[in-house]
Amino acid sequence: MKERFILGFPPECSDRPITYHLIKDYRFKVNILRAEITPGKEGRLLIEAEADSKDFERGMDFLRRERVLVYPLKRRLNIDLERCIHCGICTAVCISGALDMERRNWQITFNVAQCVGCELCIKACPLRLIQLNFLNNLNG
Amino acid sequence: MPKTIDEINKKIKKGEAVVLTAEEVKEMASSSGIKEVAKKVDVVTTATFGPMCSSGAFINFGHTRPGIRMAKIWLNDVPAYAGLAAVDAYIGATELSETDPNYGGAHIIEDLIKGKDIRLKAIGTGTDCYPRKTVETYINKDNINECFLFNPRNAYQNYNAATNSSKKTLYTYMGILLPNFGNVTYSTTGELSPLLNDPGLRTIGIGTRIFLGGTQGYVAWNGTQFNTTTARNRKGIPIGPSATLALIGNLKKMKPEYIKPAIFEHYGISLFVGIGVPIPVLDQEIARAVSIRDRKIETLLCDYGAEGHPPIARVSYEELKSGSIVINNRKIKTGPLSSIYVARRIAKVLKRWIVSGRFLLSEPVAPLPRRSRFKHLIIRKGGKR
């Protein structure tokens, strides 16, 4: 699985190589997207991490043990419906049923609640209209 | 009483023609019967808007001074075919950019229609009459000479539906096929599709005037891979790929909403082409054909996970369009590849054109082939000369 979150490092743990352990011991593939480190204050790191689900769980436990604060970022699938031609190609790969065809008007429908984030529709859309956006809900 | 195309055109000119879309006429047939359709309806408009890889455009750039005989041509880094005279070229929809894997000939076609500037690079050998060896400039639809779409194979009369029995995800021109019969895709619009409304190809032939990409176009020839040997069901509908059309039309007058480049992940680039074909209801036989519903239009479901894509089931478009079908007692999700939503719009636009007298029907200049079979390419060593 692939997730994005913000790691908050309390001042007392800012000198420990947390990301190193995530990579080395928990086999996370980490991509650091943004870092804010102010001496004497909580440091913040925006990362994208990929790991298989077992390693992911263990890595999360490790972070909690190290008193690192984890703020998950909400992901939201965004479909550019203005440009959508309602071909329905994306619906064919959406096994969760989040994307479906409304069979009276033959337009696609998207039910966010059913989306499992498999990202197949992103690759399937021949017009490249589907994107995964990350909402930063840290500041409200 | 059978009608002629001439008589129908006279009615169109007087604003008296009765024109229905392929879906509307089917509703009428189920409520009032085929006789009534034959009597009352003059024209039925059919349409499709799907990815059609065998598409492309001819362009004439005009001559520079001094001239060049272009031997190799790139448009925004997409190679165009230059083996035609000095400044003629053909840009195929599926040709890929040499620098951007998500850009290709289909995008050039779209950019031309939108009136955008495109970087032209060409090289030649330099001849006595055309001494220049290189040229780099920008072109758009207004500063070039002719530019017409000429698609060798469009508007398939039926096509296979696809699924995948294998253990891995397949990335194909039929979209992404999930492993273990994970999904099914299908590519024609069924009862709205042009050649399925005239399965005997009685009214569509060489020279037939049509809607192509938002303007008037023509049937230029039979399409490639034209096949008359496909088995037919009781309604006379071929069960699988059969007839095709080669289409031609003025790209400069096309509209971007009816021509769209498509990217198929790990496969390549294709082009959504908007096509509308009018069917004159000449007699009861044609009235019957345009009244055939999805329930009676069938195709073969082929397994793209097995060598040779063997058929594993026969399915109707009613089943395919319902959203799921049952294979081996399992319910499997189906998804279309072509847009019924836009196809309906095309059928309505064409209907409007005809009703308003802007679009007249044409008598085919020559019929499409009565007999033609699809050959496979045989690999052999050595050849006779």
Ligand code: SF4
């Ligand atoms: S990400 Fe997966 S589950 Fe979500 S809409 Fe796309 S295909 Fe459906």
Ligand code: SF4
């Ligand atoms: S694949 Fe893309 S264009 Fe087609 S219906 Fe889905 S979002 Fe729209």
